[in-house]
Amino acid sequence: MNSINRRSVLLAGLGVAGTGALAACSNSGSGGTGSGSGSNALVSPSGAAVAAAEKKRTGTGRQQKLTLTAAPAVIDLGGGVRPRTWAFDGRTPGKEVRLSVGDTLVAELSNQLPDRTATSIHWHGIALRDDMDGVPPTTQTAVRAGSTFTYRFIADAPGTYFFHPHVGVQLDRGLYAPLIVEDPKETLDHDDEWVVLLDDWVDGVTGTPDEVFAELRQGMGGMDMGGAKFMLMGAESDLLGGDAGDVKYPYHLVNGRVATDPDVYTGKPGKKVRLRIVNAGGDTAYRVALGGHRLTVTHTDGFPVRHREVDALLVGMGERYDVLVTLGDGVFPLVALAEGKDANALALVRTGSGAPRRRRSARRSSTA
């Protein structure tokens, strides 16, 4: 039987009991054999119920191994913006991880963050074994500074995902990257792919995400002490049902580039391109459109949906949309309006003859 009790779950959820509660939980869970079936038993991240579900997951047996080193870095966002942040392997976004359905990802996280900062990796949106989901203190103990943890799971759900830490406000640093699970049986017909990663950026420019959080925690009371540095007042959007966020971000990024020095996708007129749009932002929904084009939505959050043609998409934090677009001839802005915040992110699509070579290598081979 699983000995975790309601109080320890609540405390863990509040972060009060911290790792002590989790250690108690996983010790009893991994040793138990009947957990998960009794009416009072909770499913522990490494318990028998998780192992049983995992057994039913079919894999290819292929492994993809990689190392992700989380460490301080000075990154280049374009336009002379070079903030100091925390990043995986010195770059933001981190290097894309691409698997085929059923492959096993073996990712060693090396925590080189400063000031004894613990971390984790959460594989956002993907169905996987709970003990690899990277949500301390609930599904694992946080990975201590100076140590490593190896995530190992079968990715049997095709789709567009991303990953980021799930400790404190670290997801608002530069620690994120796309995770694409390709389906060899995919029936979508397209010539090329472009991953479009959206993010709201503050770190190393006006302050750190921890400083932002500290100010937000003081609420309106803190504003009497000399005004708000990070708090955004009056951001509203009817589309979002009112409140459009609380944080002032100096930059909004597409694929790690500021709007004045954007990422450029170069293609050919008439080609059909699959855009995999990911909102990795912490506090901003984006309204996304490609000038002069209509978008056909094919997937949301990794799942195929009945196709729907739109002229713009509202993408909330953590959401992903796959869309197909048939490219026209010319240069077109991909605009991601920071909904309700009077700011935007920008990338460019160039087609036709005389187009300059792409600066960044986001072009992908077709999966169809």
Ligand SMILES: [Cu+2]
């Ligand atoms: Cu997430």
